[in-house]
Amino acid sequence: MPKPGPGEALIRALYLSIDPYLRGRMAAPGGSSKSVEPGSIVVGGVAGQVIESNDPRLAQGDYVEGQLGWQEYAVASAKTLRKIDPKLAPLTTALYVLGVPGLAAYFGLLDICRPQPGETVLVSGAAGAVGSLVGQIAKIKRCRVIGIAGTDEKVEYLTSIGFESAFNYKTVPDYEGKLRGLAPNGIDVYFDNVGGPITDAAIARLNQRARVAVCGQISQYASEEPSMGPRWLGQLILKQARVEGFLVRQFSDRFEEAYRQLGNWLRDGKIRYRESVVDGIENAPKAIVGMLEGHNIGKQLVKVA
């Protein structure tokens, strides 16, 4: 058992967050300075409880969230941990609606895309943790929302949480034709979690002055070499459209605003969520593979203790 030093706390992990970006960290060694090398601790968000604290900000028994990686116990500097009040919302939401996926949906949709009432918003990976929140926030902002997902069950889930329409890309041969049917007046905002041919079709259906937020490219993470696709920059000119990649950390000075707003929406029932929980840290590898294959709806978690 590690011992916390001054300003540090010892945390017992209760839940691990399983997120698509982890796949990018598991690239071939040497691929990125931030990659997870064989033998090292897999990175990732954790919700847990304080066992011992050497910092006045945290007391034994407090619940916290932080980037502690895949381990049952971890020592961390108290200032890198976010204290969670599980009376306000279940602890797991600290890894979901009131965590990084919530921040990604909030800032990616509202700040990068600036959706206006009546606009059409398309979301890929729509039944995932981020996508399902993006669609619901777009509804709160009085947009029409279309979701793309990979199973009929996910499509049903999306319409059940308020998406106007959704389709299963695995059973639709012509994405662009499908989008033309679902959004005959085009797409104003595209929130991309997926990339690849789905994104090509979305770009082809963008409206004038459309905005695209690039949050994830899960269809591309497994390839060592970039895959090839049609060049579409010429379409951005004709449509005067914008495509922007983002990371939640660029909004770090506004996290409190987002947590407060997301918390209100959650409390008011304007945001609903679904979790998929796997038991035991030994099943974390299975959980990440399953998520990359699209088995889960909403957030994938691993219950550690």
Next chain:
Amino acid sequence: MPKPGPGEALIRALYLSIDPYLRGRMAAPGGSSKSVEPGSIVVGGVAGQVIESNDPRLAQGDYVEGQLGWQEYAVASAKTLRKIDPKLAPLTTALYVLGVPGLAAYFGLLDICRPQPGETVLVSGAAGAVGSLVGQIAKIKRCRVIGIAGTDEKVEYLTSIGFESAFNYKTVPDYEGKLRGLAPNGIDVYFDNVGGPITDAAIARLNQRARVAVCGQISQYASEEPSMGPRWLGQLILKQARVEGFLVRQFSDRFEEAYRQLGNWLRDGKIRYRESVVDGIENAPKAIVGMLEGHNIGKQLVKVA
């Protein structure tokens, strides 16, 4: 000879503007509602002189600029014509520094990319009408400027007008390696006139929070089907970077500001320009083919009369 109606003027063309976007208008019939069909007048900017006017805004002998197409005489509504004072700057600048290319460089660089002093700005198609202005405006804004062009003569021209460095992509096998050498600290702003593999390399070398203005894609205009390239949206995420297409018309309420500022820079010698003039409207087709093949430096014009 056509007769001007009420509110109209008859214009004698003096110069035709030859611009890359014309190629896009010459797509296969049915390809675009705005394409030039065989037998119709080729679209394009013209600088000319008023022969007869039925509008108080214009008098016989006035110089004007407007979208009159490839014809020696044209009737147009006076309100669609911009009156030019050739005492302030040569008439041809109404199709260049003080015309659409100037507006594209001004708004595309300053508004889309917002370059900051000390940043590195990369320009493709750098020796063309727009690119050569972009580089000079970036220098005025105290940026480091790198140009990409297609002949050694153009590279020499670019360094002569103040670009820190430039290279001939036809003699460089590895664009990305070349950019790494010229800009070891990466690229903050990329102004793209060209597209294709040059743009792939530029994207690979973008810095955090980089901005890309997509003004043209001249390498792609001749293909009926979109060509294929590596997918790079994942890089936009890691770099939190933005790619934006634009058309000058989106800034139409600020043209006066741009003309005034560009006129000042021109008068103060901060912007230099070079024209390539072909004689005779019958040589306009040759001029556009030559421009698409990269024969000209600066602005390609056709002298009609």
